[in-house]
Amino acid sequence: MDTVSPPAPVEAAVPAARPNAVGRRTVLCISERGAGATATAWAVEYARRHDRTLTLAHVIDPQTNDDAHPATQAEVDAATELLETTAEHVRYQVKTLSVTVHVSNGDVHDEILRLSGPQTVLVFGAPAASELSHARNSLGITLASTAYGPVAVIPAPDEQVRHGVMAAVDGSETATRAALFAASEASLLGLDLRVVSVWSEPPIWQETFIDSRTHNELVLRNGAVLNAATDGIRLAYPSLTVTGVLRHADTVQALLAEARSASLLVIGSRQEHGIRRLLLGSTSHGVLASLPAPTIVIGPPSAT
Known part of the structure; x- marks a missing residue:
């Protein structure tokens, strides 16, 4: 039987952040x-x-x-x-x-x-x-x-029938890392992977009319982001079933709807430094606040 770690002295001040205090893995x-x-x-x-x-x-x-x-x-x-x-x-x-x-x-x-x-x-x-x-x-x-x-x-268990792993991508390096993490989990679990990219018009355009040419260009540009992500995953995990989903909607609401039946959701978070590090991005915060499924948040590579 493993030896129980002794509790820390109750009077001791909390030390500065020290990585790997409980083991690397x-x-x-x-x-x-x-x-x-x-x-x-x-x-x-x-x-x-x-x-x-x-x-x-x-x-x-x-x-x-x-x-x-x-x-x-x-x-x-x-x-x-x-x-x-x-x-x-x-x-x-x-x-x-x-x-x-x-x-x-x-x-x-x-x-x-x-x-x-x-x-x-x-x-x-x-x-x-x-x-x-x-x-x-x-x-x-x-x-x-x-x-x-x-x-x-x-989250607490519910009656939802769950299947598959889902990842959200937006073209950022952190989202790409999250998608590859999700692919690894799906492969280990023997589940399919659904990669979702959600886009909307830039805020300055949302209250104005967008012609069909501009709209189609936005669709193609965001579709290319999704295709790049799914192609990279298929190359790294050739035996994994990967499906790409492109949605034109509010990002948080679309991800919540897509993830409601997922066994696992993986999202990236662009962590900041200083005081801004105390806040999640609006997308990851919005997803965690409603938590449609077990969710793993992946940040950028640590400098630690």
Whole structure:
């Protein structure tokens, strides 16, 4: 049985971001109130499929305590015991999987960044459907704009019949990376891949009449972006069934509609530096706020 990682000292200040603190190829599943079992099951399967280690983590944030004081050692120990119970169950179910637990005390965002690195996959459970109006402020959305590596946000289960993997492309390097990531997942899962490109007229044209020649030129230009993406994927994954879909619509609403029956959605996020890094792009934020399917956000290559 794996040795349980000892909790960090409760008095210690949160260190500066330090990549790869839990291992270079770790799935880090973050325990949040009301969003545990589904995300944990997803993280277990992802770690097993990719031959990665799994860390079940919980951060006790003083700001969320009623008295705004750091948690006591007894509270850290109690949280560790709860996570270790889950870890024992996972170890029994998937005997080949290495599972550890990590409980610490401090700012949740800073501590998770400290633990993770460019190859760490962060997994969060989304609020239940009745609480989706609060999803805009969830930790998963915040970290999707700042994490070193991929971030998976997993919704509560529903009755939707799901099939296939979907990726969104727009011609950017980050979207291309996301589409290739989606292709890799589809290949491992034995599922088809649907690549969706959504376009609309530039804002300055949206209130004016566009002649058919200009409209056709926009269709051809955006179709070329989609074809380039699907051709690249077929070259890299020749045995994968890839379908391209071009939509002329509002980007967020079209992606939500297309992804509603997907087993997995992969989107890119153009992370920024400084204060702008705290915000996701409007498309990725809009998708995560409604979360039509299990979604993985891929940022640009990390400089870390």
